[in-house]
Amino acid sequence: MNIFRKIIKQSTLILMSFMFIAQPAFGATIQEMQDQINNKQQQKLEAEQLSHGLGVVASGIAGEIQLLSNQIASIQAQIDINTAKQDDLTKQIDSAVKRLGEQKDLLSANIRSMYIEGDISPLEMIASSKNLGDFVDKQEYRDRIKENISSTMDEIERLKKQLDEQRREVTKILDDQKTLRGTLDQKNTEASAKLAGVNQDKAAFDAQVKEQSSQIAVLRAQQRAANAKLGGSAVAGDPAKGGYPAKWANAPQDSLVDSWGMYNRECVSYTAWKVYQSGRHMPYWGGRGNANQWPANARAAGIPVDGAPRVGDVAVSMAGYYGHVMYVEAVSGSSVYVSQYNYAVNGEYSEMWISSAGLEFIHF
Incomplete structure (x- = not known):
């Protein structure tokens, strides 16, 4: 042929x-x-x-x-x-x-x-x-x-x-x-x-x-x-971009697949890296990597999910078609300080304070 x-x-x-x-x-x-x-x-x-x-x-x-x-x-x-x-x-x-x-x-x-x-x-x-x-x-x-x-x-x-x-x-x-x-x-x-x-x-x-x-x-x-409804104002934050590896951070968005089967410079790739960086186990969720799928994926893997934030959790917003995941850096009352990628759907790193109301938190 x-x-x-x-x-x-x-x-x-x-x-x-x-x-x-x-x-x-x-x-x-x-x-x-x-x-x-x-x-x-x-x-x-x-x-x-x-x-x-x-x-x-x-x-x-x-x-x-x-x-x-x-x-x-x-x-x-x-x-x-x-x-x-x-x-x-x-x-x-x-x-x-x-x-x-x-x-x-x-x-x-x-x-x-x-x-x-x-x-x-x-x-x-x-x-x-x-x-x-x-x-x-x-x-x-x-x-x-x-x-x-x-x-x-x-x-x-x-x-x-x-x-x-x-x-x-x-x-x-x-x-x-x-x-x-x-x-x-x-x-x-x-x-x-x-x-x-x-x-x-x-x-x-x-x-x-x-x-x-x-x-x-x-x-x-x-x-x-949908992300904008989370409230707060995103800032550039850590110049090191939360420690996200340069090989993924410097490549064009969605041009590479990370160690967990997720596209680079997406929110899911960043939070997966943060969990791994902290020494905890990050399951391979490639092909099931949309943010709003993470709570169900976590429950299926026996990982606790609830509405009570803790430092080191992955915060999940179910809004929008894809949803959005963030890494919890600090907790203050009903607010959490998060680091994230792709908040503005532009593949960039940022940090912000947001309300914890309506979010789910995965305790890896």
């Missing part, structure tokens, strides 16, 4: 899967909804990769079409040259045929003249001549005329045969060139149809990427709004 067929097969599967997951499933559980949201980034990435692959295929086909177009132009130029040669040879043959006819007419007239004179007796021919020399000159003149006409006719016949042979050769070359031109035209038509199909598939994936990017942007905006 060549790359074009592989990409088309993958394209069809991805498009079909997108048709089934792109529409929100009303009545679905939170877990099911989160699974759909979690798939969007992966679907977008796959669509981008397939679009890029189709772009490479399209570029290759376009190059093939350009090569075919150049070959067609070259063979057409040769066809034009040989057609002109064929026309010129035809004109030369027609001229030779005309000259041959004229010489035949002249020979016929000369033969008729000699035939008429042949009815006159030699004595009468001598008598009609001025002298014997005149008689001999007339006889020699008729013989020379006959020889010249015969020679000219032979020359014209040879020329006509030569021209006919040249025209046959040129005609054969033209037929071969026209056949080749037809083959190239057919290949060009097929390649153009293939290119149109690839471009159509690529456009479908580009539209899918655009739609998914729009949906992700909406979800992030909703998450920012």
